[in-house]
Amino acid sequence: xxxxxxxxxxxxxxxxxxxxxxxxxxxxxxxxxxxxxxxxxxxxxxxxxxxxxxxxxxxxxxxxxxxxxxxxxxxxxxxxxxxxxxxxxxxxxxxxxxxxxxxxxxxxxxxxxxxxxxxxxxxxxxxxxxxxxxxxxxxxxxxxxxxxxxxxxxxxxxxxxxxxxxxxxxxxxxxxxxxxxxxxxxxxxxxxxxxxxxxxxxxxxxxxxxxxxxxxxxxxxxxxxxxxxxxxxxxxxxxxxxxxxxxxxxxxxxxxxxxxxxxxxxxxxxxxxxxxxxxxxxxxxxxxx
Amino acid sequence: xxxxxxxxxxxxxxxxxxxxxxxxxxxxxxxxxxxxxxxxxxxxxxxxxxxxxxxxxxxxxxxxxxxxxxxxxxxxxxxxxxxxxxxxxxxxxxxxxxxxxxxxxxxxxxxxxxxxxxxxxxxxxxxxxxxxxxxxxxxxxxxxxxxxxxxxxxxxxxxxxxxxxxxxxxxxxxxxxxxxxxxxxxxxxxxxxxxxxxxxxxxxxxxxxxxxxxxxxxxxxxxxxxxx
Numbered sequence: 001x002x003x004x005x006x007x008x009x010x011x012x013x014x015x016x017x018x019x020x021x022x023x024x025x026x027x028x029x030x031x032x033x034x035x036x037x038x039x040x041x042x043x044x045x046x047x048x049x050x051x052x053x054x055x056x057x058x059x060x061x062x063x064x065x066x067x068x069x070x071x072x073x074x075x076x077x078x079x080x081x082x083x084x085x086x087x088x089x090x091x092x093x094x095x096x097x098x099x100x101x102x103x104x105x106x107x108x109x110x111x112x113x114x115x116x117x118x119x120x121x122x123x124x125x126x127x128x129x130x131x132x133x134x135x136x137x138x139x140x141x142x143x144x145x146x147x148x149x150x151x152x153x154x155x156x157x158x159x160x161x162x163x164x165x166x167x168x169x170x171x172x173x174x175x176x177x178x179x180x181x182x183x184x185x186x187x188x189x190x191x192x193x194x195x196x197x198x199x200x201x202x203x204x205x206x207x208x209x210x211x212x213x214x215x216x217x218x219x220x221x222x223x224x225x226x227x228x229x230x231x232x233x234x235x236x237x238x239x240x241x242x243x244x245x246x247x248x249x250x251x252x253x254x255x256x257x258x259x260x261x262x263x264x265x266x267x268x269x270x271x272x273x274x275x276x277x278x279x280x281x282x283x284x285x286x287x288x289x
Numbered sequence: 290x291x292x293x294x295x296x297x298x299x300x301x302x303x304x305x306x307x308x309x310x311x312x313x314x315x316x317x318x319x320x321x322x323x324x325x326x327x328x329x330x331x332x333x334x335x336x337x338x339x340x341x342x343x344x345x346x347x348x349x350x351x352x353x354x355x356x357x358x359x360x361x362x363x364x365x366x367x368x369x370x371x372x373x374x375x376x377x378x379x380x381x382x383x384x385x386x387x388x389x390x391x392x393x394x395x396x397x398x399x400x401x402x403x404x405x406x407x408x409x410x411x412x413x414x415x416x417x418x419x420x421x422x423x424x425x426x427x428x429x430x431x432x433x434x435x436x437x438x439x440x441x442x443x444x445x446x447x448x449x450x451x452x453x454x455x456x457x458x459x460x461x462x463x464x465x466x467x468x469x470x471x472x473x474x475x476x477x478x479x480x481x482x483x484x485x486x487x488x489x490x491x492x493x494x495x496x497x498x499x500x501x502x503x504x505x506x507x508x509x510x511x512x513x514x515x516x517x
Binding site (some may be wrong): 003004005025026028029036040043044046047048050051065067075084105106107108110111112113115116117118120121124147149151153154155157158161162163164165166171213215216217218219232266268269271272273279 | 291292293294295296297298300301302303304305306308310311312313342343345347348349350351352354367369373381398399419420421422423490503
């Protein structure tokens with residue numbers, strides 16, 4: 001049996017079987033669904049391919065979305081990355097462009113993969129595609145990394161939430177950053193413990209993020225936020241791979257996220273009744289669009 | 290506590306944007322309502338959709354309306370036609386009315402109540418919530434409390450609350466080697482109308498529906514397919 005509800009249980013299972021989180025997640029899925037390992041892996045692989053396509057499509061967008069609140073920034077960031085003198089270095093600047101690109105695709109009714117949600121769908125794909133380009137990891141390896149992401153993600157889904165309407169943006173972008181950081185660590189041969197540490201670093205530093213998009217559209221701040229938090233995941237993975245210790249467990253981080261989500265006023269949970277959604281500029285933007 | 294989330298609840302669904310809960314979840318909720326009501330929109334051209342909470346507040350920007358209608362039309366969440374669902378419905382002569390409502394503090398913020406208005410005055414209502422990442426749950430069918438999420442195939446019985454009803458149903462399913470994952474029965478009151486949902490691990494063989502329909506006190510019976 002490969003069932004678990006907490007990160008502690010997940011790590012114990014990985015240790016007992018001497019396997020990675022991705023392998024555990026795949027075995028669990030086989031047990032749960034009765035489908036074959038190959039079928040499940042193949043489905044996940046098509047998701048990876050859809051993610052890559054959503055990045056490519058987004059990088060080509062040069063026109064505004066129907067609301068007028070996004071469009072063209074991913075392409076600008078990519079141009080800047082290629083310019084040779086970008087502040088963050090070419091690779092990380094590309095990471096930002098890729099993550100923004102998925103959200104721009106999303107805003108223009110394009111096809112994306114929710115990871116875990118559409119509002120946070122840039123972070124995991126951007127991190128994995130950057131690994132593909134800079135580290136030469138192949139599709140199978142990156143598909144495996146998606147199982148690392150899902151293996152960690154079910155802990156958040158089971159013990160807290162993934163919807164902005166329930167827990168604010170910390171539940172969406174926070175969760176995405178968490179599972180992306182864990183996926184990056186395992187893709188680079190880090191241990192399950194390091195993967196959890198990376199997830200923890202990502203999650204404890206996104207706590208409290210509210211969901212207050214302008215006009216209710218998944219664009220401002222979602223596009224730039226996905227770009228920026230892809231880098232956040234990269235940093236969390238960096239800390240964990242370096243051996244830094246988050247001092248709290250992933251289970252504690254998930255507990256805190258849930259606690260904060262429950263206390264978060266409903267105006268800041270995807271209702272467009274507070275924060276950025278009601279700032280004077282936002283009201284003007286709405287009238288214009 | 291048991292964690293039943295699939296890897297594909299976290300990674301996936303592949304979908305048309307912009308929101309997993311408000312667009313893809315809406316499509317899946319529409320699909321589930323379509324299943325509960327027997328498959329098509331063709332015979333039931335009048336549909337009322339009531340939006341509650343965040344669905345009402347930010348639904349338009351997130352294309353929740355198009356998503357729900359796309360599902361009612363049978364389109365999967367990653368179909369490029371989702372964005373044109375309202376026009377598609379109109380072109381097919383289906384009349385859909387939207388209303389913003391308050392279903393109370395206990396309703397999930399992303400809740401929709403979909404009511405089919407039949408030509409003979411009968412109604413069938415399905416109340417469901419999009420609970421994040423595209424996952425959905427139907428909380429109520431015709432006022433009966435339910436917990437239907439579309440993760441498995443299901444058989445829904447509208448029946449009378451009578452002794453031996455479940456024994457007959459489960460006995461028949463046992464004979465054809467159908468494995469039952471969960472059963473939920475709710476009733477209006479003792480000895481009155483009831484609703485039973487049986488979740489099963491594989492679709493029912495097509496020929497056994499007519500046999501199940503012969504069980505005494507079955508008023509209506511539907512196979513609701515699992516969601517894509």
